[in-house]
Amino acid sequence: MKTFSMAxxxxxxxxxxxxxxxxxxxxxxxxxxxxxxxxxxxxxxAVNLAMEHTGGTLGGMDAEVIFADDQRKPDVAKQLxxxxxxxxxxxxxxxxxxxxxxxxxxxxxxRSGTLLIGSNAGPSPLAGKDxxxxxxxMSWQNDQTPEGMGKYMQDAGVxxxxxxxxxxxxxxDMMSGFKRHYKGEVVAEVYTKLGQSDFQAELSTxxxxxxxxxxxxxPGGMGINFVKQWHQAGMEQVSKLYTVFTVDNLSLPALxxxxxxxxxxxxxSPDLDNEINRRFVADYKAKFGGYPSxxxxxxxxTMMAIDHAIAKAGSSDTEAMRAVxxxxxxxxTRGPLAMNSNQFPIQxxxxxxxxxxxxxxxxxxxxxxxxxxxxxxxAKDCQx
Amino acid sequence: xxxxxxxxxIFNGLQLGVTLFLxxxxxxxxxxxxxxxxxxxxxxxxxxxxxxxxLTALTGNFYLGILLAIPVTFASGYLLEYLLIRHLYRRNHMxxxxxxxxxxxxxxxxxxxxFGPAALFSxxxxxxxxxxxxxxxxxxxxxxxxxxxxxxACALGIHLLVARTKIGAxxxxxxxxxTMTAALGVxxxxxxxxxxxxxxxxxxxxxxxxxxxxxxxxxxGEPLLILSLVxxxxxxxxxxxxxxxxxxxxxxxxxxxxxxxxxxxxxFMGQAAADGAGPALASMMVYILMSLVLVVRPSGLxxxxx
Numbered sequence: 001m002k003t004f005s006m007a008x009x010x011x012x013x014x015x016x017x018x019x020x021x022x023x024x025x026x027x028x029x030x031x032x033x034x035x036x037x038x039x040x041x042x043x044x045x046a047v048n049l050a051m052e053h054t055g056g057t058l059g060g061m062d063a064e065v066i067f068a069d070d071q072r073k074p075d076v077a078k079q080l081x082x083x084x085x086x087x088x089x090x091x092x093x094x095x096x097x098x099x100x101x102x103x104x105x106x107x108x109x110x111r112s113g114t115l116l117i118g119s120n121a122g123p124s125p126l127a128g129k130d131x132x133x134x135x136x137x138m139s140w141q142n143d144q145t146p147e148g149m150g151k152y153m154q155d156a157g158v159x160x161x162x163x164x165x166x167x168x169x170x171x172x173d174m175m176s177g178f179k180r181h182y183k184g185e186v187v188a189e190v191y192t193k194l195g196q197s198d199f200q201a202e203l204s205t206x207x208x209x210x211x212x213x214x215x216x217x218x219p220g221g222m223g224i225n226f227v228k229q230w231h232q233a234g235m236e237q238v239s240k241l242y243t244v245f246t247v248d249n250l251s252l253p254a255l256x257x258x259x260x261x262x263x264x265x266x267x268x269s270p271d272l273d274n275e276i277n278r279r280f281v282a283d284y285k286a287k288f289g290g291y292p293s294x295x296x297x298x299x300x301x302t303m304m305a306i307d308h309a310i311a312k313a314g315s316s317d318t319e320a321m322r323a324v325x326x327x328x329x330x331x332x333t334r335g336p337l338a339m340n341s342n343q344f345p346i347q348x349x350x351x352x353x354x355x356x357x358x359x360x361x362x363x364x365x366x367x368x369x370x371x372x373x374x375x376x377x378x379a380k381d382c383q384x
Numbered sequence: 385x386x387x388x389x390x391x392x393x394i395f396n397g398l399q400l401g402v403t404l405f406l407x408x409x410x411x412x413x414x415x416x417x418x419x420x421x422x423x424x425x426x427x428x429x430x431x432x433x434x435x436x437x438x439l440t441a442l443t444g445n446f447y448l449g450i451l452l453a454i455p456v457t458f459a460s461g462y463l464l465e466y467l468l469i470r471h472l473y474r475r476n477h478m479x480x481x482x483x484x485x486x487x488x489x490x491x492x493x494x495x496x497x498x499f500g501p502a503a504l505f506s507x508x509x510x511x512x513x514x515x516x517x518x519x520x521x522x523x524x525x526x527x528x529x530x531x532x533x534x535x536x537a538c539a540l541g542i543h544l545l546v547a548r549t550k551i552g553a554x555x556x557x558x559x560x561x562x563t564m565t566a567a568l569g570v571x572x573x574x575x576x577x578x579x580x581x582x583x584x585x586x587x588x589x590x591x592x593x594x595x596x597x598x599x600x601x602x603x604x605g606e607p608l609l610i611l612s613l614v615x616x617x618x619x620x621x622x623x624x625x626x627x628x629x630x631x632x633x634x635x636x637x638x639x640x641x642x643x644x645x646x647x648x649x650x651x652f653m654g655q656a657a658a659d660g661a662g663p664a665l666a667s668m669m670v671y672i673l674m675s676l677v678l679v680v681r682p683s684g685l686x687x688x689x690x
Contacts, residue, residue, distance in 0.1 A: 007425050034603075038501040167663040190646070191663045195607060197598040200528065201396045201639045208389045224503050232508065232525045232597070254503035254599060314502075366476035 004016075004208040019023065023062045024316040026306060027084035029105075031297075032069040036220065038250060039097055040069070043119060043299035045288050050303035051096070057192065058303070059310025066090065072097075074104035083107040085112045091316040092117060094256070094302045097295070099123040099142065099170055111136035115318045117325075118300045120295060124173065127344050128378030134318060136325045137341045138302045140267050141376035142170060143177030144159050145244045146217065148265035148349030148370040150182035153213060153242060160185040162211035163238065164202060166222060167191035174217040174244060179379065187211045192218075197225050203233045214239045216246055224251045231258045247354050249293040252362040259354045259362065267345075267351050268297045269366045274303070277333040291363050301332035344383035346375045387518050392641050394636055395518065397576035399453075399528050401635025402535025407605075408612040408619070408627040409542050410583020416622020416688060418560040418576055419475060421480040424487035425587055425604030425612070432588025433595040433604060434495060437506040446509040450592050454585060461584020465577045473576075492602045492606045504600040506657025511595075531593045538586060539628050546624055555579060559622070611638075614670055618677045629685060634670050641669035 015128060028047055030040035033327035057063050066088055070077040077096070082089045085108070092115045096102045099121040109116045110132040118126075122141040126132075153161065163178070163186060165171035175189060188208050190202055206214065214235075218226045230241060243264045254261060270281045270291050280300050284292040292300075306321070308330050313320035328339040328346075338346040349371040352364040411425045435456040440449030467488075472480050507513075508527055515523035546552040557565045558572050566572045591605065598604065615634050619626025646662030653661070677685065 037496070038503075041501055191659055192416050193642075193663060193667050197594075197604070198400065198605065200399070201393055201643050204392045204396060205387065205643055208386065212552075219598035221503060221604075225597070228507075228599075229597060232513060232527065234523060234525075252501070254505050256505055256507070258507060320546055 007356070013068075024058050024066055024067045024092075024306075024310060025088060025090040026058070026063065026303075027081075027090040027093045027263060027372045028065050028299075029068045029070050029080060029084075029093060029101075031072045032067070034071055036072050036097065038156045039220070039293075039295050042250065042293055042296040043095065045103075046280075046284065046292060046296035046299040047303055049284055049306075050300045052277070053283070054303070054307050056073075058307045059316075061310060061316065065348050070101055072101070074101050076338050077101040078104050078108065081109050085109060085114050090114065091318070093166070093308055094138075094306065095299070096121055102126065106130070106135060107271045108292060108308070112350055113318055115321055117302050117305060119298045122344060124378050127342050127376050128324060128381035129384065130191070131342045131382035133384040134324060136305070136322065136339075137345060137359055138305050138330075139298045139336075139345070140347070141344045141378065142173045143180070143378075144347075144349060144374055145265050145267065146177035146215075148351075148374070149177040149215060149242055149244055149379075152265065152351055152368075153215070154182045154184065156276065157182055158182075158213045158240075160187050160211045161213045161215050161242075162206055162209065163189045163215050164199075164206075164226075165191060165195045165217040165335045166196070166219075169196050170219075171217060176242075176356075177214055184281070185243045190220075194222075196222060199226050199229050200233065203229060203235060205273070207233070207238050208250055211239050213242055215242045215244075217244050219245045220250070223247065225258050225341075227251070227255055227262065227372055228235055235262075239342070249291040249363060250295070252354060252364070253290060255354075256362050257356075260356065262354045262362070264352050264354075265349050266294055266352055266364070267349055268294045269350055269364050270297075270361070271365050272334065272350075274335045275333075276331060278357075280333050284305070291361065295297065297333045301330075301334065301337070305330050340375050340379045342379040344376050344379070346373050349374050388522055391519055392522050392524070393639055395524065395532075396636045397636030397639035398632060399532050399635070400639055402532055403590050403593060403631035404541070404612050404635055405607075405631035406535055406538055406593075406617050407587045407608055407629050408615040408631055409539070409624055410580075410586045411612055412616045412622055412627045413555075413579055414583055415616060418473070418579065420469070421477050421484065422469075423481060423484040424491060425583070426582040426603075426609035427488055427491035427552075428457065428461065428587035429591035429594070429608060430491065430495060430602065431584075431604030432591025433506070433600045434499060434504065434591075435588065435597050437504045437600045438499070439473070440506065444483075446512070453592055454589065457588025458581050458585040459593075461581035462577060464560060464578040469580060470576070483538070488606070494547040501602065506595045507593045508601050511627060525595060531597075534589070534593060538589065542586070542624055543628075549576070551575075577686050608641065609674065611670065615669065616672050616684075620669055620673055620687040622688040623684070623686040626684055626686030626688075634673070637673055638666075638670050641666040645669075 030043045032040040053174050061325045068080040093109050094117040097120045102121040116135045118137040129143045163175050165175050241262050247259045247262045247264050309321035309324040312324045330337040340346050351368040353367050355365045357363050414420050414422045435453035436449050439452045440446050512527045514526045518524040554570050615630045619630035645666045649658035649662050
């Protein structure tokens with residue numbers, strides 16, 4: 001057994017040596033096990049779909065994607081990033097769902113001279129004072145999406161709003177992003193326990209204060225719980241529900257009719273009308289039997305960005321790829337994506353409503369554009 | 385905060401309390417009477433929720449789904465005892481902790497393989513999705529009232545079973561002196577298996593009641609397991625009556641803490657500080673209560689006699 005594995009290792013090393021010259025390696029880090037595993041699964045599906053669409057190449061070079069399961073743990077993420085950089089010698093590390101994990105690997109990866117491309121989290125320090133030229137975001141800065149909702153509700157003349165979010169950093173970021181553009185009365189700002197499953201007590205209190213609107217950020221399973229209980233308690237008659245990252249194509253299959261009519265803002269939606277998105281959504285549905293979520297779309301965009309960068313730069317050199325991406329004009333499911341000076345996207349923020357499609361499958365539909373070419377608030381603090 | 389709202393919140397606490405009791409009732413018997421450390425009781429909650437949700441989808445009828453799911457949870461507890469647990473009774477507590485912690489991971493992965501990592505769809509039939517006014521101008525979901533009713537009915541049933549029936553007498557006798565009870569012709573092994581299966585069944589019912597309210601997903605029972613361990617410790621390990629009182633106490637304290645603490649703190653600190661400290665302190669409330677109870681009564685509120 002030992003001889004066999006040594007022989008296998010030697011062969012693998014020889015092969016690696018032989019193909020290294022014209023193969024580009026991408027380490028894709030996401031959460032594939034534990035809670036949050038469903039998000040990682042969708043991202044993995046989307047990355048595989050992207051590689052299928054590019055014929056297994058990136059920018060014309062043979063490509064290999066190594067998936068790394070961070071288990072939603074910062075220490076594991078750090079170890080994996082280290083392994084991807086030092087022993088797998090990847091050209092790009094991409095992915096990462098959670099802000100705290102991205103913060104953990106940001107410094108070691110960018111300092112090693114490896115390009116880091118974020119597929120989801122966009123914590124404010126990385127867009128501002130702690131930015132680094134080897135980090136490019138293909139998603140959004142955390143504040144952009146709730147800012148859109150704040151702006152929409154301000155313009156719609158909503159007089160009073162009740163805020164509910166989980167008690168952790170992203171929850172507070174979302175609420176402060178919302179308040180940047182909303183100037184009406186904030187009746188209360190309630191922070192619930194992270195991972196809370198029953199919100200009946202919060203709903204009882206909310207009912208008693210009768211706000212005109214309620215703005216909620218409850219990602220993942222918490223969102224399913226909140227929206228279900230909101231509907232069951234008949235809260236529609238008390239207050240109108242507005243959300244971010246709560247009602248999406250991950251939670252909708254578990255909510256179905258319960259969530260119909262709930263309004264949210266997002267930088268992407270499955271019905272966004274452009275050629276890349278049409279192909280992505282149709283092929284994703286055909287292959288995996290359900291709508292992709294925004295997580296999947298951003299993962300797909302990340303691979304498309306790498307493809308674009310290598311094709312245009314003509315090599316997988318970190319600085320060359322970075323320079324291409326910084327120019328913007330990246331072909332994505334959100335149309336050609338422009339880049340801010342801190343290498344975070346400048347993009348539209350859409351208003352979406354949960355609806356049933358022609359096949360009675362629950363999804364989201366764009367009903368308006370709140371911001372056109374919206375830039376984040378932190379780029380001015382970023383000096384490379 | 386008006387008086388009516390306070391009453392409504394106590395009602396919400398009652399509902400959390402009976403759910404905790406359904407989980408804790410079986411666990412306190414397993415822990416106290418059978419002297420077995422069982423950490424995978426949360427998995428029984430998950431199995432109940434998945435059984436009910438998938439059988440409801442299969443039959444198209446919510447009531448039929450629940451009715452069919454009850455024997456499934458009983459059978460899962462029965463089989464688990466027969467296949468694994470009975471081999472662990474004579475091992476020390478550390479081995480039991482390791483084995484049953486492994487079971488948590490095993491069941492979560494099993495569900496993930498069988499049903500996928502995504503949350504399952506589960507909802508209520510129209511007949512249960514209405515509201516009634518429990519107090520003036522306080523509409524309350526009918527289903528939540530049903531949860532309270534089912535929880536109280538189960539509590540009464542468990543009490544009568546343990547205190548008034550022959551099987552209950554055997555269970556209590558077996559706990560006091562196993563060898564002597566066996567010598568009198570009672571099948572102790574079978575008795576243990578039935579207690580275990582009944583415990584799994586009640587936890588499963590809690591899961592079925594939670595299914596339409598929360599996300600049916602892998603690992604959904606674990607947060608409740610921790611709270612129900614607190615319930616058992618406060619109530620006195622092995623006491624069903626203690627578990628009932630403690631469950632209601634924990635339910636009400638947790639609910640009122642969450643709702644009232646941020647409001648109270650706002651009275652003597654800034655809004656931002658209160659918003660931060662309130663939820664943090666509220667999630668500690670039940671553990672503070674547990675510590676206080678343990679200081680005053682180290683073996684819980686109602687330690688079983690003998």
